[in-house]
Amino acid sequence: MPFTKAAFYDVDGTLVSTNIVHAYAYYATNRGSLLGIAGRTLATAASVPLFATLDLFNRKVFNEFFYRYYAGLSEDRLLTLAEDMFEDVMKPAIFPKAKDLIDEARRAGCKIVLVSGALDFTVQPLARHLGADDVVANKMQYVGGVATGRVIPPIIEGANKANAIRDYCVREHLALDKSHAYSDSVSDYAMLAVVGRPTAVNPDMRLRSIARAYNWPVLDLR
Numbered sequence: 001m002p003f004t005k006a007a008f009y010d011v012d013g014t015l016v017s018t019n020i021v022h023a024y025a026y027y028a029t030n031r032g033s034l035l036g037i038a039g040r041t042l043a044t045a046a047s048v049p050l051f052a053t054l055d056l057f058n059r060k061v062f063n064e065f066f067y068r069y070y071a072g073l074s075e076d077r078l079l080t081l082a083e084d085m086f087e088d089v090m091k092p093a094i095f096p097k098a099k100d101l102i103d104e105a106r107r108a109g110c111k112i113v114l115v116s117g118a119l120d121f122t123v124q125p126l127a128r129h130l131g132a133d134d135v136v137a138n139k140m141q142y143v144g145g146v147a148t149g150r151v152i153p154p155i156i157e158g159a160n161k162a163n164a165i166r167d168y169c170v171r172e173h174l175a176l177d178k179s180h181a182y183s184d185s186v187s188d189y190a191m192l193a194v195v196g197r198p199t200a201v202n203p204d205m206r207l208r209s210i211a212r213a214y215n216w217p218v219l220d221l222r
């Protein structure tokens with residue numbers, strides 16, 4: 001029986017306590033020689049304040065800047081380490097009630113879709129573990145099997161998440177007004193507002209305030 005509606009889930013902070021910086025840190029500490037690993041680890045740690053500032057200022061600029069750190073990594077290595085990274089980093093970070101939230105939407109007849117600003121290969125193992133039907137995420141550009149550090153546009157973030165969800169519903173013949181969306185961040189306001197049934201999950205202060213103003217459900221999966 002084909003789906004008529006979907007449930008769209010942000011990932012970082014909504015379903016798991018990790019974020020894209022944790023994912024890159026795993027790659028940085030599992031690549032190349034010990035000296036190279038140490039150098040990349042220190043460089044990543046030193047850049048954390050800059051990452052935080054860019055993320056607050058402009059999520060699109062942050063993503064474009066941050067993914068440059070993947071330049072030079074082979075596609076094969078990225079895919080192989082994604083499985084290990086899930087087991088070591090993401091799986092232990094899944095919020096206790098995340099699977100219940102997804103199972104509830106499944107029982108309601110929703111197609112389960114993870115929508116993330118992370119790179120798709122880092123989200124796929126989580127999607128399989130949670131039983132999601134599809135993933136909408138950023139895709140790395142490769143040349144000769146090597147990452148360029150550039151993401152194939154459009155970058156999935158902020159308002160673009162809303163556009164991606166709208167386009168997905170049109171493409172898959174799903175009812176946008178009957179679909180659900182879940183996120184923890186005010187940066188995903190557009191993603192939540194575009195569907196008929198938004199829910200704030202583990203919300204930050206600004207999103208919690210907006211959810212109260214619009215009478216959106218508020219959940220805590222922690």
